[in-house]
Amino acid sequence: MTRASVPEAAFLIASLLFIFGLKRLSSPRTARSGNTLAAIGMALALGGTFLLPGMGHFGWILLAIVIGALPGWLLARRVKMTAMPQMVSLFNGMGGACALFISLGEWLGKPSGGRELGRAFPMLLGVVFGSVSFTGSLVAFGKLQGLITEKPLRWPLQKTGNALLLAVILASSAAAPSSQNEIWILLPAAAALLLGVAQVLPIGGADMPVVISVLNSCTGLAAAVTGFAMHNMSMIIAGTLVGAAGSFLTVLMCKAMNRSLAKVIFGSFGLAPKEASAAAQGDLSMREIAASECAVMMGYARKVIIIPGYGLAVAQGQHLVHDLDEALEKRGVEVKYAIHPVAGRMPGHMNVLLAEADVPYPKLLDMEEINPEFDQADVALIIGANDVVNPAARTDAASPIYGMPILNADKAKNVIVIKRGRGAGFAGIENGLFYNPKTRMLFGDAKKALQELVTEVKAL
Ligand code: TAP
Numbered sequence: 001m002t003r004a005s006v007p008e009a010a011f012l013i014a015s016l017l018f019i020f021g022l023k024r025l026s027s028p029r030t031a032r033s034g035n036t037l038a039a040i041g042m043a044l045a046l047g048g049t050f051l052l053p054g055m056g057h058f059g060w061i062l063l064a065i066v067i068g069a070l071p072g073w074l075l076a077r078r079v080k081m082t083a084m085p086q087m088v089s090l091f092n093g094m095g096g097a098c099a100l101f102i103s104l105g106e107w108l109g110k111p112s113g114g115r116e117l118g119r120a121f122p123m124l125l126g127v128v129f130g131s132v133s134f135t136g137s138l139v140a141f142g143k144l145q146g147l148i149t150e151k152p153l154r155w156p157l158q159k160t161g162n163a164l165l166l167a168v169i170l171a172s173s174a175a176a177p178s179s180q181n182e183i184w185i186l187l188p189a190a191a192a193l194l195l196g197v198a199q200v201l202p203i204g205g206a207d208m209p210v211v212i213s214v215l216n217s218c219t220g221l222a223a224a225v226t227g228f229a230m231h232n233m234s235m236i237i238a239g240t241l242v243g244a245a246g247s248f249l250t251v252l253m254c255k256a257m258n259r260s261l262a263k264v265i266f267g268s269f270g271l272a273p274k275e276a277s278a279a280a281q282g283d284l285s286m287r288e289i290a291a292s293e294c295a296v297m298m299g300y301a302r303k304v305i306i307i308p309g310y311g312l313a314v315a316q317g318q319h320l321v322h323d324l325d326e327a328l329e330k331r332g333v334e335v336k337y338a339i340h341p342v343a344g345r346m347p348g349h350m351n352v353l354l355a356e357a358d359v360p361y362p363k364l365l366d367m368e369e370i371n372p373e374f375d376q377a378d379v380a381l382i383i384g385a386n387d388v389v390n391p392a393a394r395t396d397a398a399s400p401i402y403g404m405p406i407l408n409a410d411k412a413k414n415v416i417v418i419k420r421g422r423g424a425g426f427a428g429i430e431n432g433l434f435y436n437p438k439t440r441m442l443f444g445d446a447k448k449a450l451q452e453l454v455t456e457v458k459a460l
Pocket of ligand 1: 210253341343385389421422423424
């Protein structure tokens with residue numbers, strides 16, 4: 001093997017590791033090793049880059065690696081599970097910035113004669129997609145972290161302004177390849193940075209997970225085209241994988257929420273008041289229940305289905321859910337978990353949450369698997385979930401969630417709901433299930449309510 005082919009071999013192995021790593025991420029059982037494989041691939045790709053002909057300034061590169069890796073490592077170790085979406089957004093933004101700066105550096109470092117269209121085009125795409133992804137992700141991070149208002153921000157002539165920015169990007173990109181003037185590459189970069197901000201600010205905070213997923217595919221695309229400009233195989237493959245994964249995730253999330261991508265990007269979901277009005281339910285009222293009564297209902301049941309939702313993650317009650325499950329199983333009760341694909345605020349949120357508490361994976365059943373079992377369940381225990389069990393999705397054509405597939409909790413013989421009060425879920429709408437005669441409300445923070453339940457069930 002010649003010295004020049006060592007980096008190529010490293011890139012090839014790295015690319016294979018990315019592909020196998022991604023494959024293993026598809027199941028919680030193999031996800032950890034998948035992550036490790038992909039990380040080894042990234043280390044190989046970095047190592048291979050050091051060996052590329054013409055490389056130098058190793059001190060600066062190492063310094064940059066330390067500056068990037070240290071905060072990344074610390075943040076990843078400390079981040080709370082509920083703050084994961086904004087962390088992903090921040091890291092995604094950094095990916096966008098990398099694509100922007102690599103493409104820009106490549107462009108500015110070459111005399112115009114060296115910019116034939118085949119290389120100029122991917123560089124321009126890298127600059128534009130990288131910029132949009134960079135600033136868009138930072139705004140998404142700000143919204144989820146509470147640094148920017150979660151409310152959709154709107155201003156006059158917003159869409160016209162965005163169209164103008166797009167026109168500037170297209171016109172200056174068309175002029176850039178044949179011009180010596182650097183303004184033609186800086187202009188689309190600046191317009192795309194602004195477009196990222198202008199496009200994400202008007203979207204409500206609750207829609208950010210879908211936005212992040214869209215921006216993720218943008219970053220992937222930016223990395224892949226930058227790879228074309230640099231003739232770097234592993235960048236092309238890694239970028240394509242990220243782009244494709246982000247696109248699939250976006251489609252799956254939109255499908256599970258029964259919303260089109262256009263509605264997420266241009267719609268006004270999440271504008272509804274978070275405190276739902278009880279008036280919508282006429283004279284109906286919710287019926288409360290004490291933890292001791294719940295314990296009797298569940299302790300003497302044959303089958304209990306637990307439905308975790310966003311509130312469980314907020315309360316960090318996952319370990320107590322597992323304790324409750326064990327206490328019930330000791331009494332001979334069959335316990336299963338119903339996992340809705342968009343329960344919580346990020347893909348796989350409930351699976352990750354419950355896996356953290358060592359809930360056996362085979363007990364977590366997807367919506368399609370568990371729905372036929374609800375009519376045999378004595379109790380459906382809903383913990384901090386709302387929209388994913390709202391029957392309006394089946395019956396109310398005017399509801400914003402109409403058509404979204406839901407968990408059939410209302411088919412169980414009894415329904416117990418743990419939530420703090422009358423707060424609405426993500427969609428900001430009333431839930432008729434809470435007023436159903438077979439539903440009982442155990443009001444309180446999920447962690448506190450679960451602690452009481454565990455104590456009561458153990459005391460039976
Ligand atoms: P939500 O519909 O958001 O409902 C969560 C409920 O938890 C609220 O009604 C709230 O009521 C309660 N809650 C909040 N904090 C609590 C606490 N500390 N203890 C107990 N309860 C608490 O949740 P869901 O059913 O999981 O549905 C998820 C929603 O998010 C769907 O509409 C989905 O489309 C959307 N979404 C999901 C994703 C992904 S990928 N998962 C991405 C974007 C959007 P109280 O205030 O009364 O307690």
